[in-house]
Amino acid sequence: MPHTRIPVVAGWFTEDTAEEEFRLLGTRCSGCRSVHFPREDGHCRNPGCPGGELEEVPLSKRGTVWSCTDGRYRPPPPYVSDPGVPWVPYTLVAVELAAERMVVLGQAAPGVGVDDLPVGSVVEVVPGVLDEDRAAGTVHTTWNWRPVAAGALS
Amino acid sequence: MTGDVAVLGAGMHPWGKWGRGFVTYGQAAARAALDDAGIGWPEVGSVVGAQTVRGGYPGYVAGATFARALGWQGARVTSVYAACASGAQAINTARAQILAGMADVVLVVGADAAPKGFFAPAGGERRDDPDWLRFRVLGATNPAYFGLYARRRMALYGDTPEDFALVKVKNAAAGAMNANARYRKPVTAEEVAASAVVADPLRLLDICATSDGGAALVLSSVEFARRRGVADPVRIRAVSTVTPTFPRTVLDLPDIGTDSAVAVEPSPKSFRSSIARAAYEEAGIGPEDLSLAEVYDLSTALELEWYEDIGLCGAGEGAKLVREGATALGGRIPVNVSGGLASFGEAVPAQAIAQVCELTWQLRGRAGERQVPGARVGITANQGLFGHGSAVVAVR
Structure with missing residues (x-):
């Protein structure tokens, strides 16, 4: 069935790209090079920065696990889930990006559990589906983190 | 001062x-x-x-x-x-x-x-609210963040779920003696281990209730x-209400990303430790002067982190303190003799005030069975969503 794909938040990640090209999108200050994710489009938040232009920038494809956990119980709204369907736990992972020197949260790809994500192991960002409205024929897209078999950062 | x-x-x-x-x-x-x-x-x-x-x-x-x-x-x-x-x-x-x-x-x-x-954000479609976004995009509940911190401690310091359970056992024993506490039954390590996992590695009895x-x-x-x-x-000799410094490198509720440390070297001290430090400086005392402390044990693992952040021990040594019984009633530096959030559950705007009530009764020597003998100096520590530090030093 054809689906209209809608990003859960517009402008946070690339759309209509192949999996290899999929990236999170942040903004980088032209003055101090600080990166902001979620994107900051107003002013650079570095208090010592005289202020520069905030330019959209793709974040690193790969990073290392800072920590992870899972959600064994259904989160409350506005998380979208069907109360009529048994809850399937998902994994949440915090990923350290070396080039940006920051940590970014995300859900792990479906089927990836905490045991697959030891602290320090390499993961990469891939496109994912957050929720689906079959009646409306729409899906909300998001980003997922997935272990990298080879384990290389680049 | x-x-x-x-x-x-x-x-x-x-x-x-x-x-x-x-x-x-x-x-x-x-x-x-x-x-x-x-x-x-x-x-x-x-x-x-x-x-x-x-x-x-x-x-x-x-x-x-x-x-x-x-x-x-x-x-x-x-x-x-x-x-x-x-x-x-x-x-x-x-x-x-x-x-x-x-x-x-x-x-x-x-x-x-x-x-x-679970606590949930205010209703409506509020895409400019980071608290709304973390639920909508990630389903990241408060315990999810506690789970992230706990696993990080396990990887960095070798803490175990058994260490975390010791905190619950200690706080439940104290809470059993407090008429104002919600949970007034001793809890065993086995009971903690048998409770359901909420946010791996944390179980139901590792996480504070809502009250x-x-x-x-x-x-x-x-x-x-x-x-x-x-x-x-x-x-009351000091009240610390500090904010973090840029770049904040530890995810805090409701963050989806930390600040970037590309431009500015992060402080070697964490935000949480700066909360207590500001209170100590204002009071002109240090952790060695404390008779007791009340810290915000949203989870058992987080209590161990507070030990380090308020200077009771070095980084990574929190679990050792609880294993030795140093932070239990009768130990070197009792922590959460009220029973803590483990025994109270969280009633958000009342909680930091309740911590000071406990210090007051302890410093007056009127805490009954859970009295810390000769208590003269106490600190409370707490952290509010988004970057609100809070610590109070009380003396007698």
Whole structure:
């Protein structure tokens, strides 16, 4: 069935790209090079920065696990889930990006559990589906983190 | 250093799930604190209410709501909100008014009637609210963040789920002796291990519940206390309400990403440790001077982190302290002898006030079975969503 794909938040990640090209999108200050994710489009938040232009920038494809956990119980709204369907736990992972020197949260790809994500192991960002409205024929897209078999950062 | 303010009275409405509104709990706590202080409500020159987001409009105007419930008498009013740190902000507001000579006697009140289960953001489609976004995009509940911190400790320091369970066992033993606590039964390590996993590696009994409750303090100038014949009152010597410094490199609720440390080298000290440090500096004391501490044990693992952040031990040594019994009643530096959040559950705007109530009773030597012998100096520590630090130093 054809689906209209809608990003859960517009402008946070690339759309209509192949999996290899999929990236999170942040903004980088032209003055101090600080990166902001979620994107900051107003002013650079570095208090010592005289202020520069905030330019959209793709974040690193790969990073290392800072920590992870899972959600064994259904989160409350506005998380979208069907109360009529048994809850399937998902994994949440915090990923350290070396080039940006920051940590970014995300859900792990479906089927990836905490045991697959030891602290320090390499993961990469891939496109994912957050929720689906079959009646409306729409899906909300998001980003997922997935272990990298080879384990290389680049 | 700033001047001291006196704690004339402390009072609570017991924590639990009572099914009434927050005003009832706040009013009961306020009356208990006024009785304890021997102060009539008409003598109060200012009332400061710590707000709750769950009471609808009255919750957002908590100061006046409590004043109305107690009977309008014209006092100056303030309402403050800083999530879990709301109570400390209310105390600090009262302190500033007293030290500035704006009021002699200030009533501080916080109360909540919390829903069961996970805290959730305010309703509506609010895409400019980071708290709404973390639920919508990630389903990241508060325990999810606690789980991330706990696993990080396991990887970095070798903490185990058994270490975390020891915190619950310790706090439940203390809470069993506290009439204001919601949970008053001892808990065993086996019971913790048998409880359901909520956010791996944390189990239900590792994570604090959400509760109803109310706490209040009557604060005054030290001179006023002396005029009332209280020669040696418990005194609040410092209140820390610091924010983080850029770049903040640890994910805090409700962050989806940390700051980037590309441009500025991060502080070697964490935000949480800066909260206590500011309080110590203002009070002119250090962790070695403490008789006891009340810290915000949203999870068992987080209590261990607080040990390190308030300077009871070095980084990574928190689990060793609890294993040795150093932080239990009778240990070198008892922590959460009230029973902590483990025994109370969280009634958000009341909680930081409740921590100071416990210090007050301990420093007066009136804490009964859970008394820390000879208590002279105590600290509370807490952190409110989004970057609200809070710590209070009280002395006698």
